[in-house]
Amino acid sequence: MTNPQIKTRLPGPKAKAIIARDGVVVSPSYTRGYPLVMDRGYGAMVEDVDGNIFLDCAAGIAVNATGHSHPDVVKAITEQAQRFLHMSGTDFYYEPQVQLAEDLAAVTPIDGGVRSFFGNSGTEAVEACLKLARYATGRPNIIAFLGGFHGRTMGSLALTSSKAIQRRGFGPMLSGVYHAPFPNCYRCPIGSTAADCSGACLDYIEQQLFVHLVSPDEVAAVVVEPIQGEGGYVVAPDAFLQRLRELTRAHGILLVADEVQSGMGRSGKMFAIEHAGVRPDMIAIAKGIASGLPLGVAAARADLMAWPPGAHASTFGGNPVACAAAIATLKLLKDGLVANAAAVGGYLMDGLRALADRHCLIGDVRGRGLMIGVELVRDRQTKERAIQERDAVVTAAFNRGLLLLGAGRNTIRFSPPLVLSREQADTAIRIFDEALGEVEKQRR
Numbered sequence: 181m182t183n184p185q186i187k188t189r190l191p192g193p194k195a196k197a198i199i200a201r202d203g204v205v206v207s208p209s210y211t212r213g214y215p216l217v218m219d220r221g222y223g224a225m226v227e228d229v230d231g232n233i234f235l236d237c238a239a240g241i242a243v244n245a246t247g248h249s250h251p252d253v254v255k256a257i258t259e260q261a262q263r264f265l266h267m268s269g270t271d272f273y274y275e276p277q278v279q280l281a282e283d284l285a286a287v288t289p290i291d292g293g294v295r296s297f298f299g300n301s302g303t304e305a306v307e308a309c310l311k312l313a314r315y316a317t318g319r320p321n322i323i324a325f326l327g328g329f330h331g332r333t334m335g336s337l338a339l340t341s342s343k344a345i346q347r348r349g350f351g352p353m354l355s356g357v358y359h360a361p362f363p364n365c366y367r368c369p370i371g372s373t374a375a376d377c378s379g380a381c382l383d384y385i386e387q388q389l390f391v392h393l394v395s396p397d398e399v400a401a402v403v404v405e406p407i408q409g410e411g412g413y414v415v416a417p418d419a420f421l422q423r424l425r426e427l428t429r430a431h432g433i434l435l436v437a438d439e440v441q442s443g444m445g446r447s448g449k450m451f452a453i454e455h456a457g458v459r460p461d462m463i464a465i466a467k468g469i470a471s472g473l474p475l476g477v478a479a480a481r482a483d484l485m486a487w488p489p490g491a492h493a494s495t496f497g498g499n500p501v502a503c504a505a506a507i508a509t510l511k512l513l514k515d516g517l518v519a520n521a522a523a524v525g526g527y528l529m530d531g532l533r534a535l536a537d538r539h540c541l542i543g544d545v546r547g548r549g550l551m552i553g554v555e556l557v558r559d560r561q562t563k564e565r566a567i568q569e570r571d572a573v574v575t576a577a578f579n580r581g582l583l584l585l586g587a588g589r590n591t592i593r594f595s596p597p598l599v600l601s602r603e604q605a606d607t608a609i610r611i612f613d614e615a616l617g618e619v620e621k622q623r624r
């Protein structure tokens with residue numbers, strides 16, 4: 181199926197009733213951009229409780245890698261659920277956890293052997309990387325990048341600097357965390373242009389942070405998203421990641437790639453850092469790894485992951501049902517979905533770039549594979565951020581049956597399931613075109 185079908189005003193009556201109940205009992209801290217109440221999903225399509233059918237280019241925040249309820253994943257989950265649901269991999273053994281660690285070791289771009297620690301979410305994967313970096317190096321400090329998002333628990337939150345609201349009211353943060361500018365080449369934080377860029381974001385680490393604030397020999401790790409996700413789908417240039425690897429290696433600092441959003445095939449390679457040919461010391465993995473079941477992994481160089489029994493663990497982490505889903509997911513990714521993300525992602529990117537000829541709201545189209553950001557601006561010269569317009573375009577797309585999400589302050593992200601077909605990409609481009617047109621008309 182390719183085309184959405186909107187049968188009621190949105191939200192429909194059943195959706196409205198559920199949203200009213202949610203408003204009384206569910207935490208108001210969640211950011212719901214529009215009133216979608218899901219009933220079922222198949223592939224890249226989503227049906228709501230009133231029978232409306234949407235094309236999903238959000239994938240539950242870049243999670244449903246294999247599409248909604250892929251039969252192979254459902255089969256793996258069902259078979260495992262019939263055997264046993266839980267036995268805590270921190271205290272006992274079961275094969276799905278071992279199998280998944282072996283499968284991950286075979287695909288993670290980390291030198292030497294690879295060991296995996298299992299948690300339940302992205303933030304837990306990052307927490308495990310932070311704790312292991314401190315433990316393995318005996319150093320206290322961490323460097324992260326402005327605009328980055330690494331999670332919301334108290335360790336990862338100290339690295340997160342995507343939106344101030346995510347930190348407001350929760351301080352003081354974990355100490356020993358320093359932030360450097362991220363190489364956003366559309367809006368260079370240092371004021372360079374692509375032509376005269378000499379790597380000032382990295383100079384900042386060497387000539388400002390290391391000189392004025394923190395000795396490199398007291399830095400345990402640099403944590404970087406190869407493609408900033410929540411920060412606006414901003415791709416770090418290959419040369420930046422390569423020089424960052426050299427810089428960290430020179431000072432005995434560990435390089436941690438946070439691939440919670442960009443990993444598991446989304447970028448058109450299994451991990452986005454592979455585009456730069458860089459091999460980090462640890463990778464934080466979550467979101468797409470288990471097609472929707474909760475699972476987070478800190479994958480690390482085996483010689484680094486040498487902490488003793490009791491040092492770190494999680495009751496639910498590496499749950500056997502989630503591991504079974506992840507094993508099936510990895511197989512589907514290797515058997516074609518990573519390649520599909522590269523091919524259909526390139527096709528979608530070309531189609532979205534072509535829209536810029538007709539829509540002056542489009543300032544930049546960027547990304548890799550099926551991780552594409554479209555940044556909206558009020559003026560292409562000044563690059564004034566089109567913040568309200570961004571939200572209006574997301575809503576207009578929803579009303580036409582296309583599910584999108586914002587990222588950063590004025591960017592729209594396309595993060596569909598990796599099963600997206602070219603025909604579905606055409607539908608997404610057509611609806612996005614109409615939504616942009618509607619909002620531009622209102623502005624005139």
Ligand code: PLP
Pocket residue numbers: 241301302303304306329330331332405409410438439440441442466467
């Ligand atoms: N790291 C990155 C790059 C993310 O995009 C996210 C979530 O969006 C996280 C970490 C946190 O993941 P979770 O929400 O599963 O804790």
